[in-house]
Amino acid sequence: MGLLAVVIGSAGPRRRGLVVLLAVTLALAGCASREERYASANEQGLAEAGFQRRPADTPAKMAHLQTMTQRKILVYKIQDRLVYVWADADVCRCLYVGDEAQFQKYERLGLEQKLGQERRTATEENEAASLFSETWGPDY
Numbered sequence: 001m002g003l004l005a006v007v008i009g010s011a012g013p014r015r016r017g018l019v020v021l022l023a024v025t026l027a028l029a030g031c032a033s034r035e036e037r038y039a040s041a042n043e044q045g046l047a048e049a050g051f052q053r054r055p056a057d058t059p060a061k062m063a064h065l066q067t068m069t070q071r072k073i074l075v076y077k078i079q080d081r082l083v084y085v086w087a088d089a090d091v092c093r094c095l096y097v098g099d100e101a102q103f104q105k106y107e108r109l110g111l112e113q114k115l116g117q118e119r120r121t122a123t124e125e126n127e128a129a130s131l132f133s134e135t136w137g138p139d140y
Contacts (some may be wrong), residue, residue, distance in 0.1 A: 039071055039091040046086055049106035051098035056089065065089045072100075073103070 017086040045051060056062040068087035069075075076083045086096040099105070 036091050036110040039088055042071065042086065043088065043092055043096065045106055045109050046096040046098065049098065049109055051084070051096040051106070052084070053092070054095045054097060056093050056095070062089065062093065065093070065095065068095075072087075073106075075103075 041054075056065040059074050065087055066089045068085070068089075070087055070089060073084050076085060082100050082103075084098045084100075088094060088096075
């Protein structure tokens, strides 16, 4: 039985409500920080790729920003050119706007980062495998 179950089971009704409220608050805080890390990482990549950050610095801009699809790159055709937009009303309270070249650079940066992580993981796995076989012998 988990600690939370023990605490809830041995507590009175008022205390149980408080424990449940605390558990829900902690769970939501974890989700919020994960969303913030996701947004921040993407926004860093967008800036590195050359996207322009445009803050929602008026009530009208913020109201419009809140109607947009959040934290996804969307493409719009404006005056015969493609415009790539990332909206974030919660974390940066801004838009990132870029063109085709900036979007391609963003994609390339993401792929390079993913490949780098895969290389690091493969290296770590190879090192662990060699240490294991050196310690336990080739039969394992």
